[in-house]
Structure formats: structure tokens, C-alpha cells
Amino acid sequence: MASPANGALERCKSAITAATSVVAAAMLLRRLVADVLPAGARPLVGTLLLLPPPSARRHAVVIEEFDGAFYNRVFLAARAYVSTLLAAARAGAPAVVKASLPRGAGAEQITLAMRPGTAVVDVFRGAELKWRLSGGRGTGRRRADGGGAGEAFRLSFDGRHKDLVLGAYLPFVMARVEAMAREQRQAKLYSNEWGKWRPVRLRNASTFATLAMDAALRQDVVGDLDMFLGRREYYGRTGRAWKRGYLIHGPPGTGKSSLVAAISNHLHFDVYDLDLGAVRSNTELRKLLIRMKNRSILLVEDVDCALAAAPRRREADGGFDGNIPSSKHHKVTLSGLLNMVDGLWSCSGHERILIFTTNHMDRLDPALLRPGRMDKHIHMGYCGFGAFKELAATYHGVVDDGHPLFPEVEALLREVDAAPAEIAERMLATDDADAALEAAAKLLRDRKAGVEEDGGGYVKQKLHVGPRRPRPRPVPVPGRGASAASARRVVFDEEIGPVRFSL
Structure with missing residues (x-):
């Protein structure tokens, strides 16, 4: 007699056998539907058999951390994008996330990241997409054989959204991360030393909003910069290097260097401050040029002084020889500088801006202009x-055009010249707005009246030269150049004027 336990075991075996037969039959029937029936009849038969359509099945894209021996750029972009999802998510986010402070991000930007085995959901154009992070052997490090060890993102979605994900969503993620990198990156200032670029963080806070310059000129410069950034296809179609040159000229203290910083902050470009005096040869100059990154500014300040080390010699036929320096100590020629500006070597990068500054535009070679x-x-x-x-x-938040000193200052600025740096120095001397404007107005009044202030605060009045007493003639001393003193007699006029020597 069979025991109750044996009967239950037999019934379980029968159920498993029946279920296996049903699954095998369903798989065989699905295979027949896919291989035998025409494409138009497959959805109808699948509906009758209660089979899910292929488009409703879950698809996935796996993004590994390493592509061979190199980092996978798509993975890096996905990690940055998922960080924004974690920061903005209210529900559906992992209960535990990692927080870190990346190098170079400053002390204020904390990055969130998922831990392996967790997931977060994103919605794009009505499609629900799930990002899941998995960890592999040697997480976060490359294997010695260059394999694809490390973490990996698995992006899963409904099959019907496959074209949307591959054609629109992933490109959107890449573009979003690139825009974030441009906005958040800290610009660097490079200087050349022994043929190499040495970087430091560019901390100049000048912007076009804080720069003291004519409003129309500001708008013109900003519009020109924005147009330059958006003309990738234009430069490619016309076969020109994607670069633009700016010559900033004017008297000292008018804000030329501040304008360079404002351009850098507006475009989020690094600045390469080139000291031509420290460049040992044209070859080194070319190497420095090709070592510059894209989306950068090449700056040569006081180019008129820098070009003094690279003049061109005039040949007998009236032309110039730019290959021969005028002194054996001059190691960079003007031709080398011109090739850097618009020769073949200038095409070694994209989205570059060349800026030359000078106080004396008339001293520059016409070939450079x-x-x-x-x-x-x-x-x-x-x-x-x-x-x-x-x-x-x-500086002081004075935005009212009706300030009582404004009419006087406007009239004085039409009559006297003052650099913005001079006026800014007077305004920074006090925190009181009225006192600062009065100090600036006093500077203009004194300049109009011929009174100047030196750096120590002492006031010096310009001397009006008038009649002077004639100096007594020196008496020659025997044995101390008496013959020379008697041979040369210096005569001064009663009125100060050109000094005349009579022999």
C-alpha cells in the first residue's frame, strides 16, 4: 500500500512532466509560426495563442567601463548622466548611493554614483528606461591583459523603443554630458617653460557683465564669439581652419587683459599665455602649438615688444626676409610666428582663438594685421x-542715472582722458558710493586743471617755466681739466628754451 507521501510525490512528478510538455509544445509552435507562416499572419496567430509580440520584450544595451585597454567614453558619459538622475530623483532611486568629490571640481561640487547591483529609472519621450550598474572583477581598474574588467551599465527598455534609444536617447546623453562639462569645467592658464606648458587654475573672475567697455562694442564681440562657435560646418565646407584671430589694442589700463579673461569665461576656453622670449626656436614654437588642446585661446601679450625679438630684414628688392633674425640672440623669426598664426601648423587643432594685445598698434608689421x-x-x-x-x-551698485555727479563726470570725460583702471582704483578706495564717485570726479577735475597725483598720494603741480637767473660760469681749476673748460663754454639763455652749445 502506497503511503500518502509517495502519492504526493507522484502527483508532483506528473505536474512537472505536463508543464514541461506544454512549454515544449509552445516553443515548437512559436518556431513554426516564425519559420513557416508568412510575416503578415504571424501577429494574428500570436494574438490567438496569447503570445507577447516581439516588440514588447525587454531589450538591453550593455556599456562596459573599458573598451579594450582604454576607457569607454560612452561609459564615462553614462556615469556622469546617471549622477544627475540620482540628484534629481525623488522616488525610484536607490536607497544607498555613493558620494565623492572629484579632483579639479573644487570644494563645492559633490558627485553621486550608484553602487553595483542598484538601478535607477529614467523617462525619455514617454519611454521608461532603466539603468543598472553591475561590478566585475577588478572593479574600477583595468586588467593587465587589457580586458574589459570593471563596472558596466545595463540599459534595459521595451523592444518597441529600440530605435528611440539607439537613435535619440544615447546621443542625447552624450550631448547633455558634453554641455555639462563645458559649463562646470574650470578654465586653466598655461605658460610655456622649457618647451612645455605649465598649467595653473585661471581664477580671473572678469566677465562681459563686469567689464567696463562700450555696450555696443561688448555686444559686437559677444556676437562674434557666439557665431564662431556655431560655424563648425561652415569652416569644414570652406576648407578653412576653425580658428579666429583678435588684435586687442589701446592705451595701458584700458582693460585688454580683462577682456581676454572675459572671453575665456564666456567660452569656457583654456588660455595659453605664450612668452615668445622663452621660446628657443621655431621648431619649439611649432611643438608648443600642436600640444595645445582644442577649445583654447593662444595669447601673446604686448606683441609689439615680443616682435622686437623677431624683426624682418628688408632685402635689396624692397621685400622682407623673415627667415633671418637680426641678431644671433633672436631665436624665433617673424616668419615662424606668421606660420603659427595662419600657416599649415595653425590647422593642428579646432576651435582655437588667437589673441594678440598691444599698446602701440603702429609698431606692428603690416603682415601680421x-x-x-x-x-x-x-x-x-x-x-x-x-x-x-x-x-x-x-563696484557700488549705483544704477540711478540721476546721481548728481553724473552730469559733471560726463562733461569731464569728453575733455580729459582717463583709463578705466585709474577710475576703478579711485572707486575701490572706499566703500561709500558717494565718496567713491566724488574721488573719481576729483581725478577728472585735477587732470583737467593740470594737477596729477602720483602713486604715493602726493599732489604735484605742473611747473610753468619762466625767466630764470643765469647760472654763474664755472671757474676753471688748474690741473683739473682747465684746458678743456676754457675750450668749451656753455651759454644759457635768460628764457628757458633749447640749450645751445657754442664752441
Whole structure:
């Protein structure tokens, strides 16, 4: 007699056998539907058999951390994008996330990341997509054989969204991360030393909003920069290098260096400050050029002084020889500099801006000023009334055009020249807005009256030269050059004027 336990075991075996037969029959029937029936009849038969359509099945894209021996750029972008999902998620986010402070991000930007085995959901154009992170052997490090060990993202979605994910979602993630990198990156300032670039963090906070310059000129420069960034296809279609040259000229203290910093902060470009005096040869100059990154600014300040080390010699036929320096100590020639600006070597990178600054534009060689080398000339002149109001608003918050000193300052600025740096120095001397404007107005009044202040605060009045007493003639001393003193007699006029020597 069979026991109850044996009967239950037999019934379980029968159920498993029946279920296996049903699954095998369903798989055989699905195979027949896929291979035998025409494509148009497959959905109808699948519906009758209660089979899910192929588009409703879950698909997945696996993004590994390493592509061979190199980091996978798609994985890095996915990790940065998922960090934004974790920061913005209210529900559906992992209960535990990692927080870190990446190098170079400063002390204020904390990055969130998933731990292996967790997932987060994103919605894109109505499609639900799930990001899941898995960890492999040697997580976060490459294997010695260059294999694909490390972490991996698994992006799963409904099959009907396959074209949307591959054609739109993943490109959107890459573009979003690239835009975030441009906005959050800290610009660097490079200087050349022994043929190499040495970087430091660029901490100049000048922007076009704080720069004291004419409003129309500001708008023109910003529009030109934005147009340059958006013309990738134009430069490629016309076969030109994707670069643009700016010559910033004007008197000292008019904000030329501040304008360079404002351009860098506006474009989020690094600045390569090239010291031509430290470059040992044209070959080294070319090496420095090709070692620059894309999306950067090449700056040569006081180019008129830098070019003094690389003049061109005039040949007998009236032309110039740019290959021969005028002194054996000159190691960079003007031809080398011109090739850097618009020669073949200037095509070694993309999205580059070349900026030359000078206080004396008339000292520059005309070959450097032509279009194609310096595409745009920007004159930073003395302070005008519009720039003065911007200084008052920036430093002391004075935005009312009805300030009682404004009419006087406007009239004085039409008569005297003052650099924005000079006026800014007076405004920074006090925290009181009225006192700061009065100090700036006093500077203009004194300059109009011919009174100047030196760096120590002492006031010196210009001397009006008038009649002077004649100096007594020196008496020759025997044995101390008496013959020379008697042979030469210096005569001074009663009125101060040109000094005349009579022999």
C-alpha cells in the first residue's frame, strides 16, 4: 500500500512532466509560426495563442567601463548622466548611493554614483528606461591583459523603443554630458617653460557683465564669439581652419587683459599665455602649438615688444626676409610666428582663438594685421561715460542715472582722458558710493586743471617755466681739466628754451 507521501510525490512528478510538455509544445509552435507562416499572419496567430509580440520584450544595451585597454567614453558619459538622475530623483532611486568629490571640481561640487547591483529609472519621450550598474572583477581598474574588467551599465527598455534609444536617447546623453562639462569645467592658464606648458587654475573672475567697455562694442564681440562657435560646418565646407584671430589694442589700463579673461569665461576656453622670449626656436614654437588642446585661446601679450625679438630684414628688392633674425640672440623669426598664426601648423587643432594685445598698434608689421591672421581688431579706448556708469554699478551698485555727479563726470570725460583702471582704483578706495564717485570726479577735475597725483598720494603741480637767473660760469681749476673748460663754454639763455652749445 502506497503511503500518502509517495502519492504526493507522484502527483508532483506528473505536474512537472505536463508543464514541461506544454512549454515544449509552445516553443515548437512559436518556431513554426516564425519559420513557416508568412510575416503578415504571424501577429494574428500570436494574438490567438496569447503570445507577447516581439516588440514588447525587454531589450538591453550593455556599456562596459573599458573598451579594450582604454576607457569607454560612452561609459564615462553614462556615469556622469546617471549622477544627475540620482540628484534629481525623488522616488525610484536607490536607497544607498555613493558620494565623492572629484579632483579639479573644487570644494563645492559633490558627485553621486550608484553602487553595483542598484538601478535607477529614467523617462525619455514617454519611454521608461532603466539603468543598472553591475561590478566585475577588478572593479574600477583595468586588467593587465587589457580586458574589459570593471563596472558596466545595463540599459534595459521595451523592444518597441529600440530605435528611440539607439537613435535619440544615447546621443542625447552624450550631448547633455558634453554641455555639462563645458559649463562646470574650470578654465586653466598655461605658460610655456622649457618647451612645455605649465598649467595653473585661471581664477580671473572678469566677465562681459563686469567689464567696463562700450555696450555696443561688448555686444559686437559677444556676437562674434557666439557665431564662431556655431560655424563648425561652415569652416569644414570652406576648407578653412576653425580658428579666429583678435588684435586687442589701446592705451595701458584700458582693460585688454580683462577682456581676454572675459572671453575665456564666456567660452569656457583654456588660455595659453605664450612668452615668445622663452621660446628657443621655431621648431619649439611649432611643438608648443600642436600640444595645445582644442577649445583654447593662444595669447601673446604686448606683441609689439615680443616682435622686437623677431624683426624682418628688408632685402635689396624692397621685400622682407623673415627667415633671418637680426641678431644671433633672436631665436624665433617673424616668419615662424606668421606660420603659427595662419600657416599649415595653425590647422593642428579646432576651435582655437588667437589673441594678440598691444599698446602701440603702429609698431606692428603690416603682415601680421591682414585679415586671415588678425580677423577682428578691438580697440579698448579711454573710459567713456557708459563705461563709467558700469563701473559705478559694478563696484557700488549705483544704477540711478540721476546721481548728481553724473552730469559733471560726463562733461569731464569728453575733455580729459582717463583709463578705466585709474577710475576703478579711485572707486575701490572706499566703500561709500558717494565718496567713491566724488574721488573719481576729483581725478577728472585735477587732470583737467593740470594737477596729477602720483602713486604715493602726493599732489604735484605742473611747473610753468619762466625767466630764470643765469647760472654763474664755472671757474676753471688748474690741473683739473682747465684746458678743456676754457675750450668749451656753455651759454644759457635768460628764457628757458633749447640749450645751445657754442664752441
